[in-house]
Amino acid sequence: MAQPGKTYMDDTEASAEGCRRCGSCCEEGGPALHFEDLDKIKSGKLPKSSLITIRKGELVHNPTKQGVWPAGVELIKLRGTGNTWCCCYYNRDTGCTIYDFRPHACRVLTCWDTAEIMAIMEKNTLDRLSIMEEDDELVPYIKEHEQQCSLAFLQNLLEDKSAVSASEKKRIEGLVNFDLLFRDGVVRQYHLNLEEELFYFGRPLFQLLQPLGIGIHQHKGRLGLDW
Structure with missing residues (x-):
């Protein structure tokens, strides 16, 4: 991906000529979903298998701040x-394959004037628990995972990775391995495929560290981090 979790087009990419159907907005990334889209998910028009969770604290491209931020x-x-x-519903030959029921952000976006799309950024957005039923058996696992694998530390890494202490590096490495073991247990128990895992738990923690230049290696069945 060009930039982590890019959601909306930058002002600098806008055109004063109106929509040229170039597909740039679709290729830069599928939209974030809002409560206006909930019925599309509940009805199955936008199944969970087409969704991915960007967790709070995950590093994403923020066009209002002109850079990568949590x-x-x-x-x-x-x-x-x-x-x-590139949005999973975009076809380079035919364009949007769900145009009639495209998400709210897609309807709002006009690349030549991004004021309206900027105004709804991170506002009235859907999260996993607003999509899932309260009695869904996976809800407690999501809550536990969020508690045990918080991404709050990514802010410090973004600001100054070199200042991270040895003990903090060890803690983060432990989180990376706990994250994988936790996911593996739930995936096996509920027979989840990869697309479902990415909705319920987002991307694995080790993948979220890679844009920061932190590599990984395997040693005795565990992942180690290369700082």
């Missing part, structure tokens, strides 16, 4: 295709 709220996005953030 997400201020949890976001639910249409997932990308392959190893890119």
Whole structure:
């Protein structure tokens, strides 16, 4: 992906000519979903398998701040295709394949005047618990995972990775491995596929560290971090 979790087009990419159907907004990443989209999810028009969770604190491209910042709220996005953030419903030959019931952000976006899309950024957005039923068996696992694997520390890494202490590095490495074990247990118990895992738990923690230049290696069945 070009930039972590990019959600909206920058003002600098806008055109005064109106929509040219170039597909740039779709290729830069699927939109974040809002409460106006909840019925589309409940009806199955936008199934969970097409969604990915961007957790609060995950590093994302923020066009209002012109850079990468921690997400201020949890976001639910249409997932990308392959190893890119290109919207899974975008076809380069035919365009949007769900145009008639496209998400609210897509309806609001006009790339030549981004004021309206900027105004709704991280506002009235959906999160996992607003989509799921209260009695869903996976809700307690999501809450426990959020508690045990908070992403609050990413802010410090973004500001100055070199200042991280040895003990903090060890703690983060422990979180990376706990995250994988936790996911594996839930995936096995509930027979989740990859798309479902990415909705329920977002991307693995080790992937969220990679844009910061932190590599990984395997040693005796565990992941180690290369700082």
